[in-house]
Structures are given as C-alpha cells and as structure tokens.
Amino acid sequence: MMRQKLLAAAVAITCAGWPLTALGDDADGHMLAQACAGCHGADWGGQGPISDLRGYDHEAFLRAWAEFQADERPATIMNRIARGYSEAEIAALADYFSSLE
C-alpha cells in the first residue's frame, strides 16, 4: 500500500510536477507543509537544532509522527503539534517530504 503510494507519488511528480496530493489525494501535502517551514527552515532543510525534512523516509516519518502523538518520543512541542493533524494529512505530509530532495 505504502509502496504503491510512493510509486504513484513518483509518477505524479515526474509527469505533472505537482505532488500526488494535488491530484486527488485527501489532503494537500504541499500546502500543509508550508506551516512546517516556519521552524524547519524556509525550504524545510532544517535550522539549527531543528531537523531537515527533505527526503524524510516515508515510513520513518509516519512512525515518528505516531510516536510524537502518543508521547512516546522525546519532545518539547512536536507532540502537541502532532496531535493537531488527521491521518490523511499526516500521510500527505509524509508523501510530500519523502518526495523532496
């Protein structure tokens, strides 16, 4: 399932240049990701101690997010933020960041 999505994302990007989400997925990863730039760097490339999100492994992203939500991962603020997003939105973010170089 996940692999199919990734594949679809790759195809969507090479064909249309617009991430999968804009082509009919449930959430708009490109727009959702905009908010992350406020801390993770204007191009999501990380800033000081804050992590680089470009090319984040899809599975690892979903796992990290779930751990933040459940307070199972050390956090100051990402745990609070993670609980504010739906599953579809989190998947769209994973699609988006894993597709960035």
Place this chain on the structure above:
Amino acid sequence: MTRFLTRRQFGTLVSASAATLAMPGILRAENTGRLLIIGGGFGGASAARFARINYPDVSVTLVEPQTSFVTCPYGNLILGGKRALSDITHSYDGLRARGVDVIHDRAQEIDADGHRVTLASGDVLDYDKLILSPGIGLRWNAIEGYDEAASEVFPHAWWGGDGSQISLLRAQLEALPEGGVVGLAIPDNPFRCPPGPYERISMIAHHLKQANPTAKILAFDAKEGFAKQGLFENAWAELYGDMIEWIPASGDGRIMRVDPGNKLFISEFGEEHSVDMGNVIPPQYAASIARDAGLANDSGWVPVDPRTFEAEAASDIHVIGDANIGTPMPKSGYIANSTAKTAVTAALAEMSGRPAWDDPVYFNTCYSHAGEDYGISVAATFRLSEDGIAATPDSGGVSLQGDLSEMARTRRLEARYADAWYDSITDDMFS
C-alpha cells in the same frame, strides 16, 4: 538556479500545465496576472516570497514604505540585552532577487472597484488581486493623553517601524535610576501578539536583574488573565523574585490616562502611579489603509472569508495578518505567514488553475523568552468550522509546567527552538 528549478518542480510552473490539462477551458495567463501586495511585514513578505516561488507566471509587486524591516518578534530580546537592532533588521534585497518588484512607498488609497491603488507619490498601480497586510494602527488617545507625541516619552514599541521605538525603550531602561520603577500599560483583547507584553516584562526583568536589581516592574493590565500565564508567573517567581508585580483589571490595572510630563499612569479608579519610565501598549485596530478603504467593521478590524481571506466588503482584496478578524487565531507573525500562503493560493486560483486550498489548516506557534535559556511556547492548529475558525481539539497547548529544577533542559531546548523559529520564519519572508 538548480535549486530554483527544483522548487519550480513542486511549484506551479508544472502545476499550471497539469491544471490546463485537467481544465482545458481555462487559458493559462502568461505573465498577465498582477498580484499586488501592500505591506512588507510578516504577512506581506511571506505572501510575496510564496507567490514568486509557486506562481512564476504571475507578476508580484510589493509596496512598503520602510526600506528595511524591523521585526517585532525578538525586539524584546533587545531589551534583555540579548540582541542588537541589526539582528532583527531585514533587507528586501532577497525578495528583489526573486523578482518581486519592491516599491518603497505608502499606499494611500484603494479603489476596489477600479482595481487600482494610489501611492503617496501619486503613482497608480493596477492589480488583478490585492493582498493587504498592513498590520495594526494604534488608537491614539484611547488612553487619554497617549498620542504620538506621548510615545516619545512613554514608548509603545509595538510596531517595528524604523526601530526607534524599541531603541528608545532600551535607552530608557539603561538610564533607569537605581531602584527605579518601570510601568507597563497592557491592553484588553484583541491586540497584536497576546504573549508579547509578558515576554517584554520578562526581558526587562532579565536586564534589571543584572543591571539594577532593586528596580521594580509594575505591569498594569486591562485584562484578568493572559497567554501562557501559568508559565510566565512561574518563570517570574523562579527567576526574578518579587521584582515584577502584575496588576489585573480587577485589581485596578486598567490605565485610563497617562501624564507623560509628570510620568504618571492614572488607573480606572483614579489612582495615580508614578513611574520612572513607562511602556504604554495602547488599544489597536487595523492599519489606516484598511479602515480608510472601508474594509473594517465597527470593531476597527477587517472581517474576511476564513477560507480565502477575501474581505467581506470587497472582492479581489485579501486581508491577512493582524488587520483581519481571525479569532480564535492570535494576531501573530506565524499566523500572518501561514494565512498568507492560503490567501495567495485562493487569490491566484482562477488565474493559475492551481486550486485554492478548500481544507486549510492554519498553524501557529508563539515562543517567548522568559529568561536566559528559558523558552516557553504555545502551539495550535486551526481549521474551518461552522461559524468561522476553530482550534483543533485535543492538540496544541502550552509547554509543560514544572519547577525549573526538573524542566531546565526543556526550557533550554525551547529557547534554542525559538531562535531557530526566528531564523526560519524570517528566511521564509525575506530569503
């Protein structure tokens, strides 16, 4: 260049063609769309950068009177001696390099029907879509005696401007007599940056603790409570002993009149408080350009469509940032940045074929520095609701409470994350 191309890949260059494919009826406008942005602050600069990256076919013009931008965020750290004015001053060269036409002038008049803006110089700019992010106006004389002249004695330092207000406040702090009294007058909601006054109190205390430890801070508030109150009060007790006294409205904290000549704050019940220096943060409303254009309602703020930020009173004018009514979202730089991108996407949807975001999530984090290595935060996501905008339940909220002995690492980390936030968001505006 490669970087730019990569971004374009994910931007509209290609999306436009995808959209044209999907909607053959829509003709792709090649450099015919004109996006005009008034105000080069948190909302306007973010909008300009986002539009340049994602809508390369649209021309972007930014009108801003200041030739460089002094942020309000981190201004309080100047008071605390942790930053210099140059650290919070940003150039528009980065936006110029991206192809934004930056015009240093003041927008004087908006002709909404004619899609035209007249500048102070007399120049006239036509637009297809207007993004308006002019920030706040201060309600002079809402506190009797507090007018622009009075702000040279009792600075407000509640807009960046040319940096003179925050510099004056810092100079007064340095000149405070030993054991002197610093007064603050803090307004009722809604106002720019709900935790801002309390970060300011903290940073003033941080300076005084070293330079003038017997000084006192009297914070007069027109409210009963404030953002991150528990965290701030905890920090104040931990770091500054009894230096800070916060006086809520019910304790006669509402300042009704000031007398700058005699350095007096006069309360609701007529109590006269003598101060050695005063920071008056007056009540606010949308900046004059928005009110003069007839976009504001009786509250002085601009009602907008929460999905597109189009003004209720005029089509093709999207009002973002502090000037609009976005409750329960705070009037913060982060919200101005977050909503700027949604507004641009909505404004350019027809022109570009890239659809507006129908399911927007607005995002906010406000960090505050309460002392050295002592950061605290509040975060929230907001979504459309039946009656406008609502915070997403069971999420967000403030930093963990707890004694410094247990929380030192968290506080230190949040201080570093706050610094990274500042660098990231200002890059997202100006780089």
